[in-house]
Amino acid sequence: METFTIKDIARELNLSTSTVSRALRGSYEINPETKRLVMECAERLNYRPNPIALSLKGSSSRAIGVIVPQIANYFFSQAINGIEAIAYNRGYHVIIFQSQESYEREMANVNQAMSRKVDGLLISLSSETSDVAHLRDVIDKNVPVVLFDRVSAELNVTQVVADNFGGAFAATEHLILSGRRRIAHLTIQPWLSITQERLAGYRAALEKHGLEFDENLIRYGTFGPDEVGPMVDELMALDPIPDAFFTASDRLAVGCLKALHQRQLAIPEDVSLIGFTNLNVADLLSPSLSTVVQPAQEIGQVAAERLIDLIENKQRAKPVDTVKIPTELVVRDSTNFVEHAEPLGAARTL
Amino acid sequence: METFTIKDIARELNLSTSTVSRALRGSYEINPETKRLVMECAERLNYRPNPIALSLKGSSSRAIGVIVPQIANYFFSQAINGIEAIAYNRGYHVIIFQSQESYEREMANVNQAMSRKVDGLLISLSSETSDVAHLRDVIDKNVPVVLFDRVSAELNVTQVVADNFGGAFAATEHLILSGRRRIAHLTIQPWLSITQERLAGYRAALEKHGLEFDENLIRYGTFGPDEVGPMVDELMALDPIPDAFFTASDRLAVGCLKALHQRQLAIPEDVSLIGFTNLNVADLLSPSLSTVVQPAQEIGQVAAERLIDLIENKQRAKPVDTVKIPTELVVRDSTNFVEHAEPLGAARTL
DNA sequence: ACGCACATCGGCAACGTTCCCGATAACGTT
DNA sequence: AACGTTATCGGGAACGTTGCCGATGTGCGT
Incomplete structure (x- = not known):
């Protein structure tokens, strides 16, 4: 052989x-x-x-680079799954990089991907990244780039995201319709596109139902370990206390659920909980967790398809735009609908 | 730039x-x-x-190939996380391939990795793989190979696995000590190393406690969708019926939990359930799931370290052997300990 | 018969790097 | 003074592939 x-x-x-x-x-x-x-x-x-010789010659390397903040994350691992499936079918290999939520490492990753002569780059920005000059360099070199999930409005490239606004709106409205009035929102770094879109959806739902937006109910996480507990403590010390939590990620949803358990808070009696996640065990949690489902795999697939279209057909691929993949609201026990919504402060029984 | x-x-x-x-x-x-x-x-x-030119020259490509059955799997995504971390620190890139549990694709992946001139190969065998000639070719070409998790005794290379025997023994003994006598074992393809080791641990625990091994209590899955429900139905139709389930993977544990719920079987009152998994939400499930924890990330790290040692130091790296990473038994509600174990067939109350 | 187009193929350079060998000078040795 | 050493560097080939240009031969028109 x-x-x-x-x-x-x-x-x-x-x-x-x-x-x-x-x-x-x-x-x-x-x-x-x-x-x-x-x-x-x-x-x-x-x-x-020999693909190496072909790469050296300057033609294609038939490899695409994928940069994600973390591989061991439900969302990203499923997205990568979608990416790999498409790439394999179209004859490309996937080289994976983790930015570990670090701007430094993200830049290093981009450079390494370039020196490996990848035919295109798929990237989801680290939470530290606000400046995207390193990506602009890549785009200027005429290397196709597609952003997914954690995107940036400053770049004029194709971006693939979940319908964050719509999902957040649906989640918030669901909480309101089930009688909740003080809805806390646990989210991630404020400068990220997904954070802003979800926050906007949350505000829009509040406004539609005549509820006031209260900055005190918003908490921004930093991907540190065990950060959710203190956030919950702070929120539950407010007056009036929140009666619902809407979390913006897998990690926060699970962390929040754990923290609420530890503090003996009953779900959904004391507080409702809904996540923006990709957990496929959501219905097995205790209580089963209502979620806005992000189609992670589909996001990966679409992003990979668009990227490879760009690689193979730079001239007449679909024009640059932002693809929004629909999200789906799945109601479970953690946000049990209360038949007759009661006024704030009244005792709730189930 | x-x-x-x-x-x-x-x-x-x-x-x-x-x-x-x-x-x-x-x-x-x-x-x-x-x-x-x-x-x-x-x-x-x-x-x-330029790494491409270096690869062409025949020296190192500073890339390692990783072949796993599935990326979107708790165990493998965490293992990959460990691999990537080590690889990054030592200046290597990771090229990922999914075999999708297919022997054909695994062979194709191996060939592609070779033509990409990876410096070494990390592989966890697909469930279809029984013949390992394709890997023997690689080894004969003097390319370092390290197997992890799904390994093969036929190959004389370094292998990194969890302590499957010990974990299965501990899980089974724990069930026995909590009063269970008819312990079903849901596992995967019988020819896989991990299947055999776990089955051996299960049998050893039964023997130690004077319980008979009953082939009827063993069920082999095939990675098909929705296969767990029928398996549970078959098992619960036995006479006498099982009073405990020991599952051999993430997928089976979650599937089994779901199936038991759907069939209105109370856990642990009707049956106990313990998994051999890597779920980090095990304590949030309903009921919280007792598990034998596999240190997936550590397995990935150790495998990557051994591989890179081999690459950089072919002569005096550690000798070929099988590294066993300890597992840990975590007891939760799904296998609540019953104070006074009752004789077989008697009514159980909690 | 001459030239010309066409069909078919080979030579060479190039991509970026390393390695083997040979070249050049300065210097010391006998 | 002739020669060998040593230090320092350049030339060229090689890795596998492609693309440009040129070479060769055939057949045809005039």
């Missing part, structure tokens, strides 16, 4: 490497008979073009 | 590329002064060696 090169074929058939090369890629200026011989010989030797 | 080559430095300093190359890698036969000039110029131009 050794590896044969174009030279071996040339030697075997007493041809030049050029001829073999052109025969292999079906050039018109090669005798059909010669072409047949070459093809057959290549088949016989199980010839496979 | 364009990319400079060794030639640019040579032209800049009126030197030959050879001299620059050797200066850069600190050859002794270069004038220290010249060396300084080259270094400084490289620094100034932000020179980065």
